[in-house]
Amino acid sequence: MAKKNLSEMSFLDHLEELRWLLIRSTIAILACATVAFFFSDFIxxxxxxxxxxxxxxxxxxFCDLSQExxxxKSLCVTEIPMRIQSREMGGQFSAHMWTSITAGFILGFPFIIWEFWKFISPALYEKERKYAVLFIVTASILFxxxxxxxxxxxAPLSVNFLANYNVSKEIFNDIDLDSYISLLRSSTVACGLLFELPILIYFLTKIGLVTPSSLRNYRKYTLVIVLILSAIITPPDIISQVIVAIPIMILYEISILISVIVHKKQEKIK
Known part of the structure; x- marks a missing residue:
């Protein structure tokens, strides 16, 4: 059956499209996860x-940088006093499965973005649909x-800080496998999604929810929010927070520039 135009699609038609988007994306993730499952030694x-x-x-x-x-050797890491353990019968199998699924999501991200583009493309102008490849490549590179x-x-800043942090010499860090993997998973996937900020701002500007002026006006508040996020996802030291905050603020400035370009094009159309 031929695909309907956007004006011909009802709310239920949109839901059906969304359902198939989720189904195809899930299949892609599981396919990539299956491949990752057999490379467990390397992963x-x-x-x-x-x-x-x-x-x-x-x-x-960082060690070479400190000496430079x-x-x-103030920034050199000489010891990471921790061991990884699995305290549940199915702990290693569960870690293997969820790690494979996470790897499947990361590897299958370009396909997921492609599906997302197909879902929203009917709402775009014809000339904007020609930028499909650029959109997918840019979003994938950012991710x-x-x-x-x-x-x-x-991840390494967090692992090093938390492994060396201790409140008593009587305590040794026997870290649960799931806890360790969760730290790495949240660090990598969260940053990957966070780096999609320019893409998000592009679409928010398109639909009129944000403007270049509003982004500029809220810059100082954004800096505070970024520092808070940096404090949450990194160890509580100023160096780690600055390392995280700098690229996010650079992305925010890029997002403002993108918003300006989109806003000017929309003004010309009007």
Missing amino acids: FDKILFGPKNVDFITYRF FGLD FTGVLFGYFMI
């Missing part, structure tokens, strides 16, 4: 457990950049 030993090793690339980078600026930032910056 767990090399990727997930990488930030708990003192020779992780991020720790070496004459700070001796993967956020994931990499979360993995190489947020």
Whole structure:
């Protein structure tokens, strides 16, 4: 059956389209998750457990950086006193399954974005629909950049801080497997979605919910919110918070620029 035009679609038709979007996206995630399931050795030993090793690339980078600026080895990580344990019978299997699904979501993100584009494209102008490839590539790059930032910056900073934090010498950190993986999952996926801010602002400007002037007026409040978010998703030290806050504020400024461009085009159409 031929696909209906936007003007011909009822509310139930939109719900049906949304239902199939979710079904196809779920199938894509599960397909990618199945592939990831068979690469568990690499995903767990090399990727997930990488930030708990003192020779992780991020720790070496900060160590070299501190020596470059004459700070001796003040930023060098020499020990991460923690062990990973599984305290439930199905703990490792559950971790394997959910990690595979998370990997499936990350790997399948471009397809999910493509499905999202197909869902909203009927509401766009004909000339805007031609930018499908640009939209998908840009959104995917932003997401993967956020994931990499979360993995190489947020996750190791959090792991190092929390592993070395102690209230008594009588306590040793035997970290539950699920707790450790949850930390890495939230750090990477949250940053990936957070880096989609320019895309979100683009569509909010299109539908008139935000304007360039409102984004500029709320810049100082946004900075406070970003610092609060940085304090939540990073260890409570100023260096970690600044490292997280800087790229987010850069994305916010880029979002303002995007909003200006969209707003000017809409004004010309009027």
